[in-house]
Amino acid sequence: xxHILVVDDDRHTRMLLEAVLEAExxxxxxxxxxxxxxxxxxxxxxDLVVLDVMxxxxxxxxxxxxxxxxxNNLPVxxxxxxxxxxxxxxxxxxxxxxxxxxPIDEEEMLLRIKALLRRAQIINEQKxxxxxxxxxxxxxxxxKGRETQVLPQKEFLLLYKLLSYPGQIFxxxxxxxxxxxxxxxxxxxxxxxxxxxLRKRFENWNEFEIESVRGLGYRAVKKV
Numbered sequence: 001x002x003h004i005l006v007v008d009d010d011r012h013t014r015m016l017l018e019a020v021l022e023a024e025x026x027x028x029x030x031x032x033x034x035x036x037x038x039x040x041x042x043x044x045x046x047d048l049v050v051l052d053v054m055x056x057x058x059x060x061x062x063x064x065x066x067x068x069x070x071x072n073n074l075p076v077x078x079x080x081x082x083x084x085x086x087x088x089x090x091x092x093x094x095x096x097x098x099x100x101x102x103p104i105d106e107e108e109m110l111l112r113i114k115a116l117l118r119r120a121q122i123i124n125e126q127k128x129x130x131x132x133x134x135x136x137x138x139x140x141x142x143x144k145g146r147e148t149q150v151l152p153q154k155e156f157l158l159l160y161k162l163l164s165y166p167g168q169i170f171x172x173x174x175x176x177x178x179x180x181x182x183x184x185x186x187x188x189x190x191x192x193x194x195x196x197x198l199r200k201r202f203e204n205w206n207e208f209e210i211e212s213v214r215g216l217g218y219r220a221v222k223k224v
Contacts, residue, residue, distance in 0.1 A: 003048075004021055004050060004113070006021070006050045007049060007055070008051075009033055013052070017104075018030060020109075021050075033058050035058045037051075037058075037063060038063070038066070048076075049074060049075070050109070053079070053081075061091065062094075064078070064091070064096050075116040075117065077098045077112055078091045078098070079100055079101075079104060079109075081102045098116060131224035132207065133207045133208070135160055140156040144205060159198050162210060163208060163220045163222075166219075167219055172188040174217070175218070207224050208223055
């Protein structure tokens with residue numbers, strides 16, 4: 001469910017990390033430098049970046065600083081062959097969330113990624129709580145007090161995705177690709193239909209709202 005972007009100029013490292021992460025059921029995108037990574041992020045929703053430091057054109061420091069200067073709080077795990085404290089400090093100064101050194105301990109990397117996802121409030125326990133409302137990923141149920149609605153799978157996944165990132169705008173194509181799959185023959189209009197159904201279901205619930213952003217897509221807004 002989580003999308004991870006691996007940025008490294010070494011092709012073999014990209015392939016290794018991609019294999020390790022996909023084995024843990026992450027969806028993986030790759031880029032060979034910071035400029036290419038920004039281009040990927042323009043097209044795809046990314047939950048976390050695993051980032052090499054020394055790269056041509058735009059290195060890891062510059063990439064991270066670019067994110068933070070634009071108020072992007074995407075979790076970044078910086079990976080470097082540089083072992084000196086001054087290099088770690090530079091990484092944290094520009095805004096990385098964590099820093100590990102090469103050669104990479106794969107188990108440690110995976111543990112750090114899980115910790116960063118938890119810290120970013122991407123719900124590790126498969127539940128989202130908004131006031132009295134609870135979304136339970138394991139049962140596709142949305143509960144408020146004594147009222148429980150069990151949603152069709154696509155409706156639940158759509159709502160869960162939006163409420164996992166309150167305030168963040170998702171295009172119809174992004175939602176279509178993630179929920180229905182990039183290979184689906186279904187048109188993006190089905191997203192609009194499902195959004196309409198969700199609004200109808202929860203029109204009297206004051207804890208959240210799904211807003212349309214003209215020309216862009218949709219975002220969920222928490223009201224509590």
